[in-house]
Amino acid sequence: MKRVKSLYKILAVVVVGLSLYACDSEIQDIPKVEEKLELIASNDSIAIDLDNPREVILTFDWTEAREVSGDNMVFYTTKLDVVGNNFGTSTAIISSEDEGVFSRSFTSEQLYNWMVDRWGVPLTKPLKLEFRVVAQWEGGAVFEAPEVRTITVHVAAVKEEIPVPEKVTLSGSSLNNALLEVEKTIENENRYAALVNLNVGELVIPLVTAGDKQYYLNPKDGEGTLLDGEAEAVEQQGERIAWNITTAGEYRIVVDFENSKVTIYSPAKALEPAVVTWVKNTTPAEEVNTVVTDLYLFGGGTGWGWWKGNCSVSLADPQVLIYQGKALSSGDGVKFVVYGESDFRNLAYTFTNPLTSEGKRQSVTLALDKVGELNGGYDGETRNSYYKLPAGTNFIVFDLRNKTILPKIK
Numbered sequence: 001m002k003r004v005k006s007l008y009k010i011l012a013v014v015v016v017g018l019s020l021y022a023c024d025s026e027i028q029d030i031p032k033v034e035e036k037l038e039l040i041a042s043n044d045s046i047a048i049d050l051d052n053p054r055e056v057i058l059t060f061d062w063t064e065a066r067e068v069s070g071d072n073m074v075f076y077t078t079k080l081d082v083v084g085n086n087f088g089t090s091t092a093i094i095s096s097e098d099e100g101v102f103s104r105s106f107t108s109e110q111l112y113n114w115m116v117d118r119w120g121v122p123l124t125k126p127l128k129l130e131f132r133v134v135a136q137w138e139g140g141a142v143f144e145a146p147e148v149r150t151i152t153v154h155v156a157a158v159k160e161e162i163p164v165p166e167k168v169t170l171s172g173s174s175l176n177n178a179l180l181e182v183e184k185t186i187e188n189e190n191r192y193a194a195l196v197n198l199n200v201g202e203l204v205i206p207l208v209t210a211g212d213k214q215y216y217l218n219p220k221d222g223e224g225t226l227l228d229g230e231a232e233a234v235e236q237q238g239e240r241i242a243w244n245i246t247t248a249g250e251y252r253i254v255v256d257f258e259n260s261k262v263t264i265y266s267p268a269k270a271l272e273p274a275v276v277t278w279v280k281n282t283t284p285a286e287e288v289n290t291v292v293t294d295l296y297l298f299g300g301g302t303g304w305g306w307w308k309g310n311c312s313v314s315l316a317d318p319q320v321l322i323y324q325g326k327a328l329s330s331g332d333g334v335k336f337v338v339y340g341e342s343d344f345r346n347l348a349y350t351f352t353n354p355l356t357s358e359g360k361r362q363s364v365t366l367a368l369d370k371v372g373e374l375n376g377g378y379d380g381e382t383r384n385s386y387y388k389l390p391a392g393t394n395f396i397v398f399d400l401r402n403k404t405i406l407p408k409i410k
Contacts, residue, residue, distance in 0.1 A: 037065040037135050039149035047156040053109035058153060061103045065135035065147045072140035076133060078104050082119050083128035083152060091119060104131075112158065120371060122258045124161035129153045162236055164257045165215070167208040168192045173201030174245040182255060186312050186322045187397045190258040193315035198251045202242035205255065205262070216240040217255065217262065229269035231261040254316045273318040274400040276338055278349040278378035288339075290349060292400060295321060296340030299386050300332020301393075306340050311398070319401040324410065327394040333363050333386025336398065349378045351398065351405075352385045361385040366407060368393070374403045 042059040049057055065074055076097040085091040093114065095104065111129075115121050130152045137144035168182040175198065182192040182205075202224070205217040218241035220233040226243050234255075245251070249267035256262070265271055273291050280286040297307040307326060314320035328334060339348035353364035354375040361381040365388040366372040375382060387405065389396070395408040 033066070033145065035066055035147045036063060037133070037147040037149050038063045039131070039133055039151050041131065041151050041153050043153065045154040045156070048112050048115075048158045049108045050112065050158070053112065054107050056105045057108045057111065059103060059105040060131045060133070060151070062133045062149065064102065068137055068140065068144050070140045070142070072137040072144060075136050075138060076101070077136065079132045079134075080104075080106070081130060082121060083130050085119070087130075087132060093118075111155070115158070123158040124258060124260060126157050127155050129155055159233075159260050160235070162217075162234070162257050162260045163209070164190060165207040165209045168217075168255055169206045169208070170194060170196065170203065170253065171206055172204040172242055174198040174203045175201075179206070182253065183315060185314055185316050186324070187314055187316075187320060188258070190256070191316055192255040192257075194253050195315060196251055196253065197249065198245050199248050201245055203245050203253075203264075204240045204242045205253075206240070207236060219243065219262075226264055226266065228266045229263065231256070231259075231263045234260055234262045252315075271317055271319070273313070276349040276376060278338075278347065280344045281347060290338045292319075292321070292338050295323065295336040295338060295351065295398065296345065297323070297328075297334055297336060298345075299334035301328035301330055301334040301389060301391070303329050306345065308340055309336070317399075317401060319399070321398040321400065323396040323398070325394060327392045327409075328389055329391065331365075331388055331391045333388050335383070335386050346383070347378060349376060350383045351376045351400070352382060353387045355381055355385060363388055366405070368407055368409060370406075372405045372407075374398065374400070374405045376400075376403075 039060065039062045046058055049055065060078070068074070078095045078097060079087045080093040081087045081091050097104070115123065121127050130150055132148065132150040135147040137146070170180045170182060171177060180194065180196060182194045185191045185193050207215045207217055209215060215236045215238060217234050218237050220235050222241060224242050224244045226245065243264065247266055247268070250270070251267070252265040252271060254263045273293060275289055275291050277287060277289050280288060293313060294311045295309040297309055298304070309323045310325060311321040311323050314322060335350050335352040337345060337348050337350050339345055351374050353362065354373050356362050359381060361384045363386045364372070368390050372387065375385070389407045392409050393407045395410040397406040397408070
């Protein structure tokens with residue numbers, strides 16, 4: 001009992017001592033850096049003006065950052081991207097500003113082109129852009145933390161959205177006035193497609209909406225001339241406007257509600273499946289042309305087993321393949337091979353991520369619902385490159401025409 005009391009006394013003395021030491025050795029805060037960089041936008045919301053595409057529609061201005069003594073030099077870098085992309089290297093518009101420049105402007109044409117070609121955003125949906133300016137000091141003996149400012153701008157939808165109906169159909173004299181339902185594509189629930197034989201005559205696209213109300217999907221220009229193989233703007237109307245079919249044969253019809261477009265391909269503009277060429281190491285060497293209608297999966301993500309993809313071919317484009325099946329067992333690398341039999345599968349043409357700038361193999365990580373680049377070849381560097389897709393990925397869209405890959409979990 002005495003030993004316990006003695007222990008309590010010792011602890012009390014230690015606590016008091018530590019308290020006195022803390023008072024004598026008070027921590028001194030580092031002086032706060034007074035940042036001066038300010039960023040403003042000409043507007044906090046804009047609408048793309050396609051009637052005046054080359055006029056400036058959005059400007060960002062910023063003030064000079066704080067002055068730093070010594071040999072430091074300040075450099076300004078600006079970045080523009082869609083909110084959610086986190087200024088990724090494949091999406092951000094990055095500029096190193098010249099000395100004395102404190103402003104960056106953009107035209108409607110620039111923003112529209114980036115929305116379509118770089119950011120891949122639907123034109124019928126509003127979006128948010130974010131602009132960032134970074135002031136970075138270099139050359140001094142002491143590191144100076146950069147000043148960073150970010151601002152957000154709302155962008156209105158470029159095109160009017162056409163509501164997706166209950167049913168999309170085809171009719172008209174080119175179908176002997178029969179009513180043919182158009183199927184929703186596997187890869188995109190807002191896109192419908194059909195491969196159908198048409199006679200010379202008229203083609204109309206009746207829509208059935210909720211409550212069994214009927215409308216027609218008509219060319220927006222009000223004409224019926226077929227823009228063979230070109231996407232054409234459309235709108236819903238109560239009165240029908242027909243497309244004129246002047247040549248009988250098999251037509252591919254693609255209805256894209258996401259972008260309010262219809263594309264009709266005549267037999268003259270028929271879409272063909274992808275064909276790749278590779279060489280078997282036989283004696284003599286045998287050159288093989290493979291029509292790509294399926295892909296084999298192989299890599300760490302499949303446990304190093306060869307999985308036959310059993311891919312579906314899109315009705316919208318025979319060069320779009322859709323894998324939906326067994327989920328990848330891990331986030332390790334996967335490649336996609338056109339030939340899976342054991343005799344020559346390690347030599348066959350392979351789709352995977354791009355090679356390095358030096359033409360060397362690499363492994364690239366791709367996030368869910370993010371579009372990645374697709375590279376193909378049968379050389380050793382390509383065949384030993386792997387895409388790291390998230391574990392659980394069980395739905396992959398391969399667009400061989402546009403060389404892209406899109407992983408999903410469904």
